[in-house]
Amino acid sequence: MEARLFALQRLTAMVMAPFVLVHVGLVIYAVRGGLTAGEILSRTEGNWLWIVFYGLFVLSVSVHVPIGLRNILIEWLKLGRAAASVIGLMFGAALLVLGIRAVAAVGGLA
Amino acid sequence: MDTTHSTNQRQLTVRISRGTEEGKFSTYLVPWRDNQTVLDVVTEVQRTQEPGLSYRYACRVGVCGSCAMTVNGKPRWTCRTHVSRVEEAGVIVIEPLRNMPRIKDLVVDMREFFQKWARAGNTFVGTATRNDPPALVSPQSKQRKLADAAIECINCGVCYAACDVVSWDKDYLGPAALNRAWTLYNDERHADPKDVLHKATSGSGCNSCHTQGSCMKHCPVSLSPTGSIAGLKRSAIFSLLKGG
Numbered sequence: 001m002e003a004r005l006f007a008l009q010r011l012t013a014m015v016m017a018p019f020v021l022v023h024v025g026l027v028i029y030a031v032r033g034g035l036t037a038g039e040i041l042s043r044t045e046g047n048w049l050w051i052v053f054y055g056l057f058v059l060s061v062s063v064h065v066p067i068g069l070r071n072i073l074i075e076w077l078k079l080g081r082a083a084a085s086v087i088g089l090m091f092g093a094a095l096l097v098l099g100i101r102a103v104a105a106v107g108g109l110a
Numbered sequence: 111m112d113t114t115h116s117t118n119q120r121q122l123t124v125r126i127s128r129g130t131e132e133g134k135f136s137t138y139l140v141p142w143r144d145n146q147t148v149l150d151v152v153t154e155v156q157r158t159q160e161p162g163l164s165y166r167y168a169c170r171v172g173v174c175g176s177c178a179m180t181v182n183g184k185p186r187w188t189c190r191t192h193v194s195r196v197e198e199a200g201v202i203v204i205e206p207l208r209n210m211p212r213i214k215d216l217v218v219d220m221r222e223f224f225q226k227w228a229r230a231g232n233t234f235v236g237t238a239t240r241n242d243p244p245a246l247v248s249p250q251s252k253q254r255k256l257a258d259a260a261i262e263c264i265n266c267g268v269c270y271a272a273c274d275v276v277s278w279d280k281d282y283l284g285p286a287a288l289n290r291a292w293t294l295y296n297d298e299r300h301a302d303p304k305d306v307l308h309k310a311t312s313g314s315g316c317n318s319c320h321t322q323g324s325c326m327k328h329c330p331v332s333l334s335p336t337g338s339i340a341g342l343k344r345s346a347i348f349s350l351l352k353g354g
Contacts, residue, residue, distance in 0.1 A: 001312070002311055002312055
């Protein structure tokens with residue numbers, strides 16, 4: 001279990017590292033001349049490249065973050081592994097739902 | 111030992127933690143000699159001033175790993191630590207190793223420390239019988255070189271006392287046990303290296319290490335348990351990816 005979570009956290013980190021660079025680069029590029037919500041949506045809605053990009057991003061975040069949170073709960077709040085796992089799972093599920101809702105809205109799917 | 115007491119002999123102030131509770135120190139003055147080790151000082155205090163002082167040592171030459179203590183706040187092997195390297199304004203403060211329950215004075219209970227060696231999967235299981243010839247392990251093989259780099263541990267407990275992860279997670283197996291697991295994992299005579307990996311990674315095993323490197327910094331024989339733990343983490347990931 002611990003070895004699997006450790007591996008998953010590293011693998012999702014490897015996925016996210018280039019995503020973060022692309023995301024930040026994109027933000028800097030896109031706002032050069034000022035930007036409105038309407039302009040963003042006009043580029044992202046129905047654009048499957050960005051829907052898949054941010055969909056995968058959300059998926060990686062919802063796996064990566066709860067594993068780290070679980071470790072913090074175990075190490076710093078002295079929580080048992082089972083309790084920390086439940087809280088981590090709930091937090092991960094919340095991230096996933098919020099993230100997918102955001103991707104759907106920006107991608108024009110909702 | 112020079113037993114003449116000349117009045118102009120330099121004196122070293124030694125503060126030794128006593129009893130079973132924290133914070134109780136006794137102060138002693140001992141002659142400050144050339145080439146004196148911290149263990150020499152503790153022995154001199156016990157033989158000349160405080161016969162009831164409890165401490166451990168055996169070989170006095172850095173082989174047995176019995177005499178580790180906290181000296182001026184850092185874990186050290188006292189038999190190979192010269193006073194001249196650690197004294198601060200003529201004072202040395204000696205305490206028991208941290209992260210282990212104290213028995214009395216400078217003696218700690220190392221049972222848990224050694225039980226964790228077993229929990230980390232460090233039981234050798236051979237594949238040969240006594241009728242087989244000795245195994246031929248090439249000193250040039252990659253595995254043997256990896257084991258070699260970590261094999262000279264003297265079980266002194268300095269790394270375990272130096273480790274902050276042990277201090278906040280009592281279940282953490284600790285650098286020494288995991289370092290040994292790495293050598294066994296790389297021992298080609300061992301029958302079940304996967305079991306080592308499984309035990310070393312489960313619960314508060316090698317994945318709890320924060321790579322702070324205190325074990326590596328304080329190891330008296332200059333080993334890198336940090337490197338061994340990283341090796342275990344890496345091997346565990348590759349083993350998982352291969353479907354193990």
